[in-house]
Amino acid sequence: MVGANSPKPLISLRHVGFSYGKPGASFWGRRAEHSAIRDISFDVYPGETVGIIGGNGAGKTTLLKLIAGVLKPALGTITRADVRISMLSLQVGFLPHLTGRENAILGGLLLGLSKEQAKKNLALIEEFSELQAFIDEPFGTYSSGMKARLGFSVAYFASNEVVLIDEVLGVGDRDFRIKSTAAIKEMITTNRTVVLVSHNVATLRETANRVVWISEGATHMEGDTADILEAYAAS
């Protein structure tokens, strides 16, 4: 396993805790004690794919946002090596009145690309999304399938060394779903580092090197994919 051979983790979580809730609300005596994450620890090593499994409301999405740096842990620490980490976020910042091409640039910039890179990606995005002439039409006129195609293509070509994926393996209409799933799987199997959140056992069995099982905001079990998934399925 990759993780076992590499001594230095890229990302390291230690007793991470986080809760949404109004900071000032306690003043009025109705403090929201909704705790999303209580105590999570695990490491992510270069090149591996770590699967995160857990039921609804276990805090999986929040966990990805913490790893990405969008949110900051209230408790514990997250250390990151000097690599670019980003969520595979679809349709970030897209505006309905802009064309597909313009949204692709805007999305690329927001996902951390330089303007040159974002423009360079246009040809790849145009080809992969198969939007053809629609790429120059306003995004607001797209069908939901077309929106998904563009959103996925932009995120896919803007993805960084470390990719955080939240359930979205394939999106869009049937053909594109197959194509995008294949693209993501290829990305996962190459030596890209991936943290993949899912409640789909089959997906994780196929892709993850290691699985972390999150339950009620804490690390419940962590280890070999087959072992953890077996225990999870039995629960």
Next chain:
Amino acid sequence: MTSQRIWGLITFKVYAELKAESNRTYAGYLWWVFEPLLFMAVYYFVFGVLFGRNTEDFVPFLLVGVTIWHWIQSSISHSASAISQNRPIISQVVVPKYVFPTVAFINNSLKFLVIVGLLLFFLVFYGFVPTERWFGLVPVLGAASLFVLGSSFLVSAVIPLVPDLKILLDNGLRAMMFMSGIFFDIANLGQQWQDLLRLNPVAVIVEQARLILLRNEGPYFYDLAYVSAVGLVLLILGATLLKLFDHQYAKAPW
């Protein structure tokens, strides 16, 4: 993100928002000219035709004040909602938060530059002779920009976290408009009131612009230094707060 990337993002977002905004209407970019022409026409009609003639050059006096106020007010109130309007972005990608008020400021300032052009055109049409002194408007608007950007940063940092302040801001802006001598000349007030009102940077900005354009006088160094200093303090304070609260905006439930 490197500063070059951030600047790329800011400029493209300015372009994207302006285009998206203009595409919402049939006349599009023409509204940049039509809208100020309309409000100038309204002020001209009300104060120049209905009430007019008793005060000399009241319409140009008013228009200089109104256009500058329009810029300051719209930049600040757009910045107040800049971060919450970009919630979908903030909750998914790591991006320095000052990007959003900066975009709002640049957007409003570009529109304002068109209005300044129209205003100068109107003044010439009205009978004022342009002189080299009109270039004095550049440092005045430069100092004013520092103040507006600083206010925008501060407002954008605080209001998403304490939305209640938006109500105070709206009323505060209205109060500021009346205390900035938009509709009257501060110089006509008693000395102690003049001194008090000139603590308000907007009043100073408006007065300096009027001196340059209508009286062929100024701009005065100390007044501009005062506006710049206040602007710099606000800018540093706002930028510090935006950095300090950086992770709070994605967390806030609204």
